[in-house]
């Protein structure tokens with residue numbers, strides 16, 4: 640498939656994991672993408688290994704100045720941005736009564752405020768250049784279900800769910816669609832600690848209809864569908880790609 644011929648995208652959290660999988664497939668399908676991440680070393684390696692069509696740039700999604708610089712670079716590089724994959728995120732867990740304020744603030748600043756800042760900057764660029772674009776936010780099953788010890792993360796992904804819907808409503812007048820996908824457990828760095836604990840994996844499997852974690856490429860497939868014209872009648876939607884975890 641070459642669904643993204645002549646299309647440009649900004650992908651945050653693109654140095655590894657789900658963001659990298661999105662970047663690889665988007666570029667394979669004909670697009671050009673700004674790969675944005677806070678981890679410059681890994682980002683450079685990833686962009687080099689993808690090659691043509693991948694443009695690395697540093698961003699800290701918690702900082703409005705850094706996000707503004709990323710948006711300016713995207714504008715200079717591409718002229719216009721057709722698609723935003725707002726994907727950067729972090730995970731932290733601890734029992735509620737032991738959760739430090741710093742952890743809660745850092746997770747909220749990255750996962751929730753970061754998606755607000757990046758969405759505002761890139762949607763602003765789309766509106767300025769008259770692009771009827773698509774925005775895809777990375778949410779999580781934890782926007783809907785919870786596990787013990789996930790106060791910071793679950794609160795942040797609950798915020799992403801509502802932010803996605805409000806963005807869809809407010810940006811509809813400009814022809815911009817906004818959707819999110821909600822992964823369950825994906826085999827990336829974020830999930831590595833849980834997936835290395837056999838007891839935890841067995842417990843989790845009992846809650847999944849599909850008895851394995853997801854490969855990042857399976858999440859990229861959903862993200863790219865939402866960004867493509869195949870999803871032209873969808874906005875404000877949260878698509879769960881979580882092995883049925885949130886329905887059990």
Ligand SMILES: NC(=O)c1ccc[n+]([C@@H]2O[C@H](COP(=O)([O-])OP(=O)(O)OC[C@H]3O[C@@H](n4cnc5c(N)ncnc54)[C@H](O)[C@@H]3O)[C@@H](O)[C@H]2O)c1
Pocket residue numbers: 651652653654655656657658675676677678698699700701726727728729730749753777778779780821822823824825826827828829830
């Ligand atoms: N892996 C899972 O099981 C899972 C499940 C549900 C949702 N998600 C979500 O998927 C998204 C991607 O996570 P992943 O699993 O690929 O994890 P990952 O750790 O492999 O990748 C996350 C990327 O985000 C980058 N990042 C972190 N903070 C940043 C910041 N302040 N500014 C810019 N970049 C930053 C990291 O450097 C990293 O490259 C996240 O939003 C995460 O919450 C992951």
